[in-house]
Amino acid sequence: MTHTQFNRRTALALGLGAVASGLTAPRAFAQTQVNLQLSWLHSVQFAGSYIAQDRGFWEQSGLEVALLQGGPNAPVEPPVVSGTALVGISAADYTAAAVAEGAPFKIVAVAMQKNPFVVTSLPANPVNAPADLIGKRIGMALANTPVLEALCKLNGVDMAGIDIVPTQYSAQPLLAGDVDCLLSWETDLPVAMAVQGIDSRTMLMADHGYAVHSQTYIATEDNLANRRAEIVGLIAGEVAGWEAYRQDTDAAAALTVARFPDAGLDLETQKLQAARQVPLMFSDLTDASGFGWWTDETVQANIETLALLGRDVTPDLWDRSILEEVHGT
Amino acid sequence: MFKAAPLCVLLGLAVFFLLWELSARALDGAFILVGPVEVLRYLFENQTLMARALWVTLQNAALGFVYGNLAAVLLALIAILAPRSERVVSGLALLMFCLPLVATGPILRVLFGPGQGPQITLSALAVYYTTYVPLLVGLRAAPATWFDLVRSYGRQRWSELVHVRTMACLPYFFAGLQIAAPAAFLGAMVGEFTGAERGMGVLTVRAIRALDVDASWAIATLAAGVSIAAYVGIGWVARLCTSAPPPVILASTAASAGRAGGWPDRVLTPVLIAAIALVVWWAAMTVFDLNGFFAKRPWDVWAALVLDADAAETRAALTTALAETARYAVPGYLAGLAAGVGLAAVIVLLPGAALVAMPICIALRSIPIVTTAPLGVLLLGRGSAGTITLVAVMVFFPTLVACLQGMRQAPGQIVDVLRSYAASPLARLVHVQLPTMLPAFFAAARMSVPAAVLAVTVVEWLATGRGIGALMALSASLSDYNMLWSAVVCVAVLSVMLYGIVSVIEGWVLSVFAPEQATR
Numbered sequence: 001m002t003h004t005q006f007n008r009r010t011a012l013a014l015g016l017g018a019v020a021s022g023l024t025a026p027r028a029f030a031q032t033q034v035n036l037q038l039s040w041l042h043s044v045q046f047a048g049s050y051i052a053q054d055r056g057f058w059e060q061s062g063l064e065v066a067l068l069q070g071g072p073n074a075p076v077e078p079p080v081v082s083g084t085a086l087v088g089i090s091a092a093d094y095t096a097a098a099v100a101e102g103a104p105f106k107i108v109a110v111a112m113q114k115n116p117f118v119v120t121s122l123p124a125n126p127v128n129a130p131a132d133l134i135g136k137r138i139g140m141a142l143a144n145t146p147v148l149e150a151l152c153k154l155n156g157v158d159m160a161g162i163d164i165v166p167t168q169y170s171a172q173p174l175l176a177g178d179v180d181c182l183l184s185w186e187t188d189l190p191v192a193m194a195v196q197g198i199d200s201r202t203m204l205m206a207d208h209g210y211a212v213h214s215q216t217y218i219a220t221e222d223n224l225a226n227r228r229a230e231i232v233g234l235i236a237g238e239v240a241g242w243e244a245y246r247q248d249t250d251a252a253a254a255l256t257v258a259r260f261p262d263a264g265l266d267l268e269t270q271k272l273q274a275a276r277q278v279p280l281m282f283s284d285l286t287d288a289s290g291f292g293w294w295t296d297e298t299v300q301a302n303i304e305t306l307a308l309l310g311r312d313v314t315p316d317l318w319d320r321s322i323l324e325e326v327h328g329t
Numbered sequence: 330m331f332k333a334a335p336l337c338v339l340l341g342l343a344v345f346f347l348l349w350e351l352s353a354r355a356l357d358g359a360f361i362l363v364g365p366v367e368v369l370r371y372l373f374e375n376q377t378l379m380a381r382a383l384w385v386t387l388q389n390a391a392l393g394f395v396y397g398n399l400a401a402v403l404l405a406l407i408a409i410l411a412p413r414s415e416r417v418v419s420g421l422a423l424l425m426f427c428l429p430l431v432a433t434g435p436i437l438r439v440l441f442g443p444g445q446g447p448q449i450t451l452s453a454l455a456v457y458y459t460t461y462v463p464l465l466v467g468l469r470a471a472p473a474t475w476f477d478l479v480r481s482y483g484r485q486r487w488s489e490l491v492h493v494r495t496m497a498c499l500p501y502f503f504a505g506l507q508i509a510a511p512a513a514f515l516g517a518m519v520g521e522f523t524g525a526e527r528g529m530g531v532l533t534v535r536a537i538r539a540l541d542v543d544a545s546w547a548i549a550t551l552a553a554g555v556s557i558a559a560y561v562g563i564g565w566v567a568r569l570c571t572s573a574p575p576p577v578i579l580a581s582t583a584a585s586a587g588r589a590g591g592w593p594d595r596v597l598t599p600v601l602i603a604a605i606a607l608v609v610w611w612a613a614m615t616v617f618d619l620n621g622f623f624a625k626r627p628w629d630v631w632a633a634l635v636l637d638a639d640a641a642e643t644r645a646a647l648t649t650a651l652a653e654t655a656r657y658a659v660p661g662y663l664a665g666l667a668a669g670v671g672l673a674a675v676i677v678l679l680p681g682a683a684l685v686a687m688p689i690c691i692a693l694r695s696i697p698i699v700t701t702a703p704l705g706v707l708l709l710g711r712g713s714a715g716t717i718t719l720v721a722v723m724v725f726f727p728t729l730v731a732c733l734q735g736m737r738q739a740p741g742q743i744v745d746v747l748r749s750y751a752a753s754p755l756a757r758l759v760h761v762q763l764p765t766m767l768p769a770f771f772a773a774a775r776m777s778v779p780a781a782v783l784a785v786t787v788v789e790w791l792a793t794g795r796g797i798g799a800l801m802a803l804s805a806s807l808s809d810y811n812m813l814w815s816a817v818v819c820v821a822v823l824s825v826m827l828y829g830i831v832s833v834i835e836g837w838v839l840s841v842f843a844p845e846q847a848t849r
Contacts, residue, residue, distance in 0.1 A: 075805050078436075078620070078622070170538070172361065172540065
């Protein structure tokens with residue numbers, strides 16, 4: 001039965017393909033097929049890309065962009081290194097680690113100017129500032145201990161006063177009272193709690209000196225040299241997509257839910273998440289210079305925080321030439 | 330007894346569902362457990378979504394099941410028709426089975442690109458070994474007289490295979506398929522973690538993050554339902570195919586003419602296996618032109634573990650993580666074996682118990698560990714109890730299935746002898762059924778070694794964040810692929826060594842109780 005189904009589908013796909021190619025044949029230029037590797041499962045986290053695809057921002061540059069979903073066992077670096085994906089979405093700390101292991105990556109745009117890490121707590125026992133962490137039990141993956149260490153060093157807080165409880169990435173231990181607070185993202189566990197009707201407090205680590213660019217676009221040096229026009233086209237579409245996202249986050253959430261009916265997405269959750277990631281992605285800096293931008297000062301702050309995380313990087317890790325071309329500066 | 334059976338089943342299931350619902354009510358508001366009523370409501374409200382996800386995962390699992398079991402049959406045929414190759418084939422098959430998912434997943438994704446490739450492959454990899462091992466046992470589970478008969482007609486190995494071994498192996502083969510069904514489903518779900526667009530695994534990840542306990546348990550229930558259906562279906566086919574009563578296998582004195590071979594053989598075989606594995610490792614990466622950044626070659630691992638300046642640190646990190654993992658894996662493994670044999674014995678003594686216990690056991694095993702890992706740790710706490718229990722559950726089910734099937738191989742004639750002396754069921758168990766069960770038990774004990782390792786690394790990766798499973802996941806996220814591959818090699822080699830220890834014990838025991846297994 002499976003086999004018949006497969007054959008029928010294949011035949012259907014081939015048929016549609018033939019029709020489609022017949023329609024597109026008269027076009028002036030062929031579309032170049034490129035892949036963008038996302039860092040996690042489809043959600044409004046990548047809605048700017050869906051808008052770019054939906055509104056044909058990439059087609060205008062002659063690109064046909066496929067969005068490759070990430071997942072718990074889908075690191076971004078291998079497909080980018082091996083050329084399966086032209087561009088991948090990573091974060092400055094992970095990129096720095098990969099570069100230290102010999103990967104020839106450059107950061108070409110920064111979607112999240114502010115790092116999304118927060119300490120999530122309940123209003124009855126809130127953590128509003130790093131000093132409040134003293135005497136508290138924080139639930140987190142042990143792997144993230146350097147993140148907490150960096151926050152403590154930046155704010156003169158003694159790590160010894162904090163009790164780290166290794167937990168899985170879920171809000172449940174906080175609700176069960178196993179811990180007083182959680183290390184999470186601004187845009188996932190607190191949103192899940194809100195949708196379940198549970199109020200929470202979040203302390204954004206970026207507001208307390210933790211400067212690590214997140215949701216950064218990475219490409220290999222080789223592709224930056226040889227497939228430059230395609231990377232420029234891809235990032236231009238992303239920039240346009242995210243600008244449109246900012247205009248109407250509810251519409252972006254609706255588009256995301258409609259585009260991925262099999263992803264099990266909840267519209268309310270997506271709307272909330274979409275609204276909460278705006279302050280992380282847009283700032284006075286991006287208003288002045290455009291989406292994805294950074295300055296020498298923000299890079300310097302990143303280098304200092306990354307040093308606390310044990311990563312020695314130079315400003316060379318960032319390459320702004322693609323954005324300069326996109327924004328025409 | 331059998332007339333009462335349906336009533337028994339209904340009663341057992343009713344009690345089970347009632348307990349489930351009551352526990353869920355008791356834990357209401359804790360975001361841990363959801364009762365059957367809520368699960369049904371969720372499934373009803375999201376029926377199209379769940380149906381589509383189930384269909385995708387089911388197709389991949391079915392293809393993986395077919396490919397994996399075909400591979401198992403081929404490997405077993407090679408091992409039987411060319412007995413000299415058996416140790417090498419088994420060793421390589423085992424080594425492959427011991428490769429951790431955290432390492433193979435991303436590589437398969439790069440190899441296959443977008444699509445269903447990694448899901449099907451991981452599903453096939455999850456089943457081939459648990460079919461291969463019982464199949465090999467079954468292919469030998471025939472009385473020496475039958476082989477003598479074939480030889481007296483001047484026929485050779487091929488006729489032995491067609492006329493004797495094929496029939497003898499069927500019960501063992503079907504038991505292997507029954508164990509494979511939930512494993513195939515689990516493999517397909519874990520395969521979806523490598524960036525699949527849709528399926529039950531994708532929904533699981535999202536449900537856990539979103540605190541959507543209803544969805545988590547609905548997925549778990551559905552997965553369990555599918556696995557139970559597959560188990561029952563395969564059992565039904567098995568009964569259609571295997572009508573002959575189990576034969577009496579008498580120990581023949583000629584039989585003890587050595588399985589093990591001499592000392593040179595014992596040294597040469599592992600060396601040969603290691604050499605082939607290293608060549609295959611290097612060749613596969615070269616043929617597929619995998620980038621050295623993430624696809625480390627044998628010499629990279631050698632450098633990371635021995636030559637590099639920080640080699641001592643790498644070794645220390647690995648040793649610490651492995652020691653931590655062993656603290657959970659070893660007790661879990663032993664508890665799982667004990668529970669499997671114990672329950673099999675109870676079921677043989679009180680056949681009615683099977684009707685209630687089996688569905689619950691299948692459900693326990695077939696709720697995919699990717700769903701149960703976080704939930705199990707939530708229910709049982711973050712201490713060692715949670716992890717040990719989850720490992721035990723993974724080991725317990727194959728052991729139970731294998732032992733039950735093994736005990737059913739007790740020849741009717743011998744049971745009749747005991748009956749005619751009015752021996753108690755307990756005496757029958759001790760003197761007939763337990764000894765007949767031993768080959769199947771040891772097959773289960775051997776193949777449970779990698780299963781226990783798989784379970785403990787998945788729990789560490791998804792839930793507790795400790796030990797070698799967490800170290801591998803962390804290394805992958807930080808692009809420390811030297812560490813990841815070193816961990817892969819250590820896990821694989823250690824699994825094979827543990828397997829070897831179980832084999833040695835098996836050799837001692839079976840040379841006394843089932844010498845037909847020890848010969849060719």
